[in-house]
Amino acid sequence: MNALKLKNYSKLLAGVLLLILPLFLQQMNDYVLHIAITIGIYIILSLSLNIIIGYAGQFALGHAAFYGIGAYTSALLMLQWNVSFWVALPAAAIITGLFGLLLGSPVIRLRGDYLGIVTLGFGEIVRLVFVNWVDVTRGPMGLPGIPAPTLFGYTFTEKTDFYYLILVLAAITIFVVHRIIHSGIGLNLLTIREDETLAQSIGIRPVKYKLMAFALGAFFAGVAGAFWASYISYISPDGFRYMDSVNILAMVILGGSASIPGSILGAVILVLAPELLRYVDDYRMMLMGVAIVLMMIFKPSGFWGEKHRKTNFYRLQRGEHKP
Template identity: 50%
Template structure:
């Protein structure tokens, strides 16, 4: 590394620390009755020391002084990677599934609650992954289908006494129909225009839920939604509810995987890469984009019905644009088009913040910084999807 490059890196580090101080002081230093500096500079000191240490370590590594240590570590990493590639897929998936089944038996109530939230967002993330990751359609109102599924189960169970298991496919079908209704007039648009229109439709659904008093009870929501029952057994505990959403998540993963590697999945990828070329090759782009919306909405409907059963209450405030943005962030952070990537994105945005709940004052600040750093270091996501085939410009 040259002296000029070293100076440039240290200058960037100094500017970044300056911006961090400007953001940190209003959070810690501005009090209702006075201005404080001690707490701000204490936290800033820890961060500055860590940043300087990381920069120093990076420059030593780039200079080659750590090759004697790094070479064996790299060889060990490569050996682990080769062992992972050689291991049968069914064995790895069996280990993961076995760990997921045993999980409630060795953890407490709080861990069950977090795991249920993770699995709900896995269903939502994989559904949105069909729309964004496979078909390449930017949808900012996806959470509306989640709300449709939740209200469908709530209304059918309260007003008509239908069971959860009967309402589950009905909620999925109605959410898919809602996806077709929203998608039909919007999918002739592309890019930013499509994103704006889907955002508008998402807000329309939320306002309908908020104002249709006779059907949805408006902002008061629907209370006393029954829990699922099976052969007389009522799923009351969080651990029993965990197994229901685990089953729904496994079904969602298998369905999305099969769709991904089917002819329909290949057609979606062709539309994502170049819609005009796909249409010239005979792909019915409009019908397949509508199908992508419907399939994504189906899995959101599943998740919504379970959400209503778990919470025993649904209200319009649970289906705001912020929820759509969170699910979109999970898909992009994990890797668009990648099933393992979406799962890792959900873990990063749902499970990791819970681990740092003790640092409630700082965790969202650290979380935002980590997200920014991740997008700079790995813009394709934590686990990007493998492209089938190779482009000519990539070979160059």
């Protein structure tokens, strides 16, 4: 009971600190607040990819494509149809989720490297569409002048406004993902990841839940993309490259797959680390690479992955699954 109270107090303290954080960051400069906002975006992206990789066990390498689809969908809705941000964001998320289903349907029976190659190809196809569909996306020139969110006549112009918005979106994402993975859906996904044949034998349909994982992962990536488009007010195909997918994947692996705290920690580390290493700019990426290699050697389950996976394994052993 005391441990539970301590955990709840820790969450409350963390929430209070996040709420008052802009008061301290603004005293430094807007760039530090921008880093905090970027961390929030990548927390959503890392969590969304973790649904696909960590819980469903599907090796996906094209997550930046969903991020881009959400950004372009939201931007086009606001620029060409004068749709409000509050309508464009959920619409972009839903459309991106449908693209997740579209990708998952033909490739869902592939595994391992084969699935990774197909999703990588999907990411490149989407990026090339952004580049070459000039009539809609303006190609390499991108889409400028994307409107900022407006709420009750107040337009979001300050970085503090966007900080609180991404804080709310990240909190909603964490809550929803937590509820999903601790429900029958999450336990079924874990069963499929551990042993697909066993899952089929107890009445779980792997295709159904894998498609669900792709759709959910794409949905939340679309949320992050829609926010990014309004925050930056300009998007171009260069913002959604293959290396962005690799970066999101590294966050999941480094933090710990199948772990919500791991996804959050991975996003924080891989956004902050390049900034902290700016004083050794010539060696920054080399040092990052060495750190990740050492991490994989000495702690292959990630910073926060091992304990969480054990907990889920024991829950599966007790038969806590629902077809």
